[in-house]
Amino acid sequence: MVEASSSQNGESIVSVKDLHKVFRKSLFKRSGFPALRGVNLEVGRGQVFGLLGPNGAGKTTLVKILLGLTRGWTGEATLFGKPPSDATSRKRVGYLPEAHRLPPYLTGQQVMHLFGMMAGSSSERVLSNIGPLLDKVNMTGSADRKIREYSKGMQQRLGLAQALVHDPELVILDEPTDGVDPVGRASIREMVLELKERGVTVFINSHLLMEVEMICDHVVIMDKGKILVQGSIEELTPKTGAVEIDLKETPEDIDELLSGVGRNLQVREGGFQLELNGNEQDQVIDRLRDRGLSILAITPRRLTLEQSFIGLIKEDQPGERS
Amino acid sequence: MNGSILRALFQDSLQQVLDNRVFRLLVILTIMMVVPSFAIGWHPDRVSLLWIWEYNYSDLTSTLGVPISPDVRPDEMVIQSLQGVFIEFFAGVFGIIFCIAATAFFVPRMLEKGAADTLFTKPVSRTVLLLMRYFSGLLFVGILSTVLVGGMWAGFALVSGYTDTGFMWSAVTLVYLYALLHAFSVLVATVTRSSITSILLVMILFTFSGCVHTGWKFKEFANDQMAFVDLRNDMLQGESSGRRGRRDRDRLDFLDGIGVTLDVLHYVLPKTSDATTITSMLRQAVEGTGPRLRDKDSGIEFLYDPEGMELQGSSTPEFDTIVFWTPAESSGAASRQSVKLMRQDREPDAEDPGDKRARRISAAQAAREFRDQQESLGHDAEMDRVSFRVDRTRRRRDENNLIAITWTEGTELDPIHRSRLFFHWAEWVYWVDFSAPKSIMDDEGFEDWQDGFFRGLAMPDQRFGDIDEWYEERFGWHSPWRFNAFFSIFSSLGFLSVCLLSALFRLKRYDL
Numbered sequence: 029m030v031e032a033s034s035s036q037n038g039e040s041i042v043s044v045k046d047l048h049k050v051f052r053k054s055l056f057k058r059s060g061f062p063a064l065r066g067v068n069l070e071v072g073r074g075q076v077f078g079l080l081g082p083n084g085a086g087k088t089t090l091v092k093i094l095l096g097l098t099r100g101w102t103g104e105a106t107l108f109g110k111p112p113s114d115a116t117s118r119k120r121v122g123y124l125p126e127a128h129r130l131p132p133y134l135t136g137q138q139v140m141h142l143f144g145m146m147a148g149s150s151s152e153r154v155l156s157n158i159g160p161l162l163d164k165v166n167m168t169g170s171a172d173r174k175i176r177e178y179s180k181g182m183q184q185r186l187g188l189a190q191a192l193v194h195d196p197e198l199v200i201l202d203e204p205t206d207g208v209d210p211v212g213r214a215s216i217r218e219m220v221l222e223l224k225e226r227g228v229t230v231f232i233n234s235h236l237l238m239e240v241e242m243i244c245d246h247v248v249i250m251d252k253g254k255i256l257v258q259g260s261i262e263e264l265t266p267k268t269g270a271v272e273i274d275l276k277e278t279p280e281d282i283d284e285l286l287s288g289v290g291r292n293l294q295v296r297e298g299g300f301q302l303e304l305n306g307n308e309q310d311q312v313i314d315r316l317r318d319r320g321l322s323i324l325a326i327t328p329r330r331l332t333l334e335q336s337f338i339g340l341i342k343e344d345q346p347g348e349r350s
Numbered sequence: 351m352n353g354s355i356l357r358a359l360f361q362d363s364l365q366q367v368l369d370n371r372v373f374r375l376l377v378i379l380t381i382m383m384v385v386p387s388f389a390i391g392w393h394p395d396r397v398s399l400l401w402i403w404e405y406n407y408s409d410l411t412s413t414l415g416v417p418i419s420p421d422v423r424p425d426e427m428v429i430q431s432l433q434g435v436f437i438e439f440f441a442g443v444f445g446i447i448f449c450i451a452a453t454a455f456f457v458p459r460m461l462e463k464g465a466a467d468t469l470f471t472k473p474v475s476r477t478v479l480l481l482m483r484y485f486s487g488l489l490f491v492g493i494l495s496t497v498l499v500g501g502m503w504a505g506f507a508l509v510s511g512y513t514d515t516g517f518m519w520s521a522v523t524l525v526y527l528y529a530l531l532h533a534f535s536v537l538v539a540t541v542t543r544s545s546i547t548s549i550l551l552v553m554i555l556f557t558f559s560g561c562v563h564t565g566w567k568f569k570e571f572a573n574d575q576m577a578f579v580d581l582r583n584d585m586l587q588g589e590s591s592g593r594r595g596r597r598d599r600d601r602l603d604f605l606d607g608i609g610v611t612l613d614v615l616h617y618v619l620p621k622t623s624d625a626t627t628i629t630s631m632l633r634q635a636v637e638g639t640g641p642r643l644r645d646k647d648s649g650i651e652f653l654y655d656p657e658g659m660e661l662q663g664s665s666t667p668e669f670d671t672i673v674f675w676t677p678a679e680s681s682g683a684a685s686r687q688s689v690k691l692m693r694q695d696r697e698p699d700a701e702d703p704g705d706k707r708a709r710r711i712s713a714a715q716a717a718r719e720f721r722d723q724q725e726s727l728g729h730d731a732e733m734d735r736v737s738f739r740v741d742r743t744r745r746r747r748d749e750n751n752l753i754a755i756t757w758t759e760g761t762e763l764d765p766i767h768r769s770r771l772f773f774h775w776a777e778w779v780y781w782v783d784f785s786a787p788k789s790i791m792d793d794e795g796f797e798d799w800q801d802g803f804f805r806g807l808a809m810p811d812q813r814f815g816d817i818d819e820w821y822e823e824r825f826g827w828h829s830p831w832r833f834n835a836f837f838s839i840f841s842s843l844g845f846l847s848v849c850l851l852s853a854l855f856r857l858k859r860y861d862l
Contacts, residue, residue, distance in 0.1 A: 051861075095471045097862040115473040125467035131362070133369035138361075145358035146472040174369075187468075 041198050041229045042071035047103035049089055063089040065253040076230045078244030082341055086253040087233045091200055119148040122196035124187045126203045132176035136167055136186050144193035154193055161189040164219055180207040200231045217243050241333040249340055256340050264336050270329035274299040276322035285315055355474055363486040372452035373490055380498045383436050387505025392425040429512050437520045438626050441498055446528050453487040454548040457539035466862050476857050484536050491528040495521040516633030523629040530620035530842050531556055533849035540853040563623040566616040569609050571817045620842040627825050628835055648776050653806030656689045683790045690783040713772040716779045717753035724757055731757040767796040
């Protein structure tokens with residue numbers, strides 16, 4: 029059992045200890061499908077926390093337990109130090125569920141206004157937040173249209189805006205970029221980073237590893253109801269030993285020039301990639317400089333989060349995934 | 351939960367209703383039902399269309415081939431009929447069914463995956479969220495009922511000059527009827543999350559509870575008749591036939607099981623069929639149109655005081671044996687008017703209990719004896735059999751015979767009209783004495799005075815008459831609990847509460 033602790037400044041916003049949840053097959057059967065198996069988790073204030081895992085890993089179940097949507101679990105779970113059933117702690121949370129449905133009879137503006145008020149904020153405060161938020165998600169022009177007229181991407185963007193309209197201290201986003209076009213994704217990323225700057229804790233549950241890699245500073249990877257690994261992005265994406273070198277001009281005899289140094293040379297226009305050991309990087313630089321070649325950049329290659337993720341899942345499920 | 355949350359929940363409910371396409375359609379239909387009350391003016395002597403064209407009732411009725419009795423006010427009759435058709439029939443049956451169908455998806459939509467997640471993570475309890483969805487339905491019907499009832503009331507008041515404050519109760523009872531069914535709809539929707547199932551089961555409940563109620567009324571009616579037959583047999587044929595009658599009844603014991611089942615179902619299920627009766631009772635209470643006087647023994651009612659007279663010595667509309675009316679004006683000749691009502695047992699002599707039917711006196715016998723008595727006193731008394739049209743339930747009129755003895759008293763300078771009118775009902779003979787100076791009332795006026803009073807005479811229903819009328823006569827605010835309006839309302843509200851509590855119980859255990 030791996031404990032995921034990411035509390036930076038001592039204040040724990042989300043705390044989960046030895047959390048178990050079994051979905052029973054029927055009312056009278058005690059056995060069933062174990063969705064969570066002893067999960068331990070801590071999320072500190074101001075973090076952008078990524079929760080990753082394949083389908084059925086238990087990510088959404090964990091989120092729903094934290095928000096009081098699911099019952100019948102064992103262990104300990106707190107939100108702002110209070111149990112999930114406590115409504116006051118939910119006032120401080122903004123939540124964008126996966127595949128959410130907003131009331132089709134309301135306009136975008138009305139959703140923002142009413143949902144903000146339902147979260148306990150005053151009408152005036154909510155109204156002052158609506159305009160800037162709609163601007164950020166590029167929905168100002170559609171704010172007076174009914175939700176039923178919105179595309180999936182528009183609903184997703186509005187869903188995100190409604191999760192933020194009451195100035196929550198913790199924002200839980202379940203697949204926030206699902207169905208959103210690239211421009212929309214970029215604006216969502218910007219919003220998340222902006223929240224981080226303001227000290228808002230963001231808890232992201234996503235399949236899109238690239239995005240998690242780009243915006244999260246702490247990541248947990250789950251599978252089969254347990255945490256496989258956790259850490260910062262750097263910790264989860266180790267260096268591969270390969271180096272990417274960009275040159276002003278790539279000579280035709282680069283193979284000969286670098287013969288005997290490094291392995292798996294891959295030449296491309298404007299540079300090459302090479303696996304190096306120890307002081308081989310100095311030798312490569314010396315040979316390039318002796319030839320008078322201008323080196324533009326040297327970048328050590330890392331595993332992508334996706335590569336780490338797939339590797340971990342394969343390890344956890346030998347034979348199940350190819 | 352603060353005011354901001356409550357305001358948001360209310361606005362959400364309102365938007366849900368206003369955006370509903372069936373609601374908009376029903377609003378249009380409702381307005382179409384209201385418009386005629388503004389477009390057509392029903393006056394005592396004529397009908398006006400769009401304030402321009404005017405027609406006589408006789409023109410209309412001759413076209414339709416339906417005569418209007420001279421005893422009724424045609425404008426009131428038409429307006430009350432229209433109110434009954436639109437409120438009890440269109441709104442009370444079809445309207446409610448439409449509304450149930452249109453609002454059945456309120457709860458299932460809230461419980462859809464994605465929608466429930468968003469709502470249930472707000473700092474609002476599930477109890478409040480469910481009750482607000484229930485409230486949305488009430489708002490839906492409340493707005494429509496208000497538009498319909500308020501609109502019709504305003505139309506009739508402004509154009510026809512007919513004001514009927516009690517009519518407003520119809521809006522409340524429409525919401526009450528819908529509230530009972532909607533609670534069950536919410537329960538089914540919470541359990542099944544299916545609006546189709548909810549609609550179907552509510553329709554079944556609506557029909558089934560109506561059938562149960564009718565069956566129960568029939569059972570009670572039959573029991574009442576059997577008790578009457580037993581009593582009658584005992585009285586007319588002695589103990590032996592009474593025992594035989596009871597033995598016959600023993601054969602019906604197998605029906606007891608059905609009777610108990612009907613009792614249980616009737617008491618448990620919402621009494622939707624009582625809504626119309628409750629409405630008319632509430633209207634009576636508001637308008638003060640209840641009987642002026644009621645004989646609690648026989649059930650006979652007098653709806654009005656004699657014109658210009660006030661009931662004396664009766665703070666409750668019930669009397670035992672004798673009642674007086676005195677003039678409203680205490681000066682002049684009019685102050686010498688008087689009306690007196692008396693009642694006598696038809697079997698005053700108990701010397702020969704074996705021949706009861708033969709000795710029961712009739713109104714005609716009592717009148718003849720009285721005429722002889724007057725003639726022996728030297729009065730020139732005339733005896734007439736008069737067929738007065740009397741109200742029975744104020745909806746259906748029926749003939750009833752009164753025997754009138756009229757004579758004149760007083761001096762030549764100051765003659766006084768006198769009359770005594772006899773009628774009998776069940777175990778009693780009634781007579782009413784009228785007295786008025788001729789100086790203030792000619793012969794025709796004296797007859798009209800009596801006639802006006804007897805128009806308000808309402809006889810109880812016949813023993814083997816219509817079940818609905820039999821039930822309406824027993825149903826009331828002070829009736830025994832089986833026929834008690836408060837019991838009907840509170841037991842129905844009990845059903846409503848059980849439905850909502852069960853729905854809440856289920857909702858709180860939802861795992862999303």
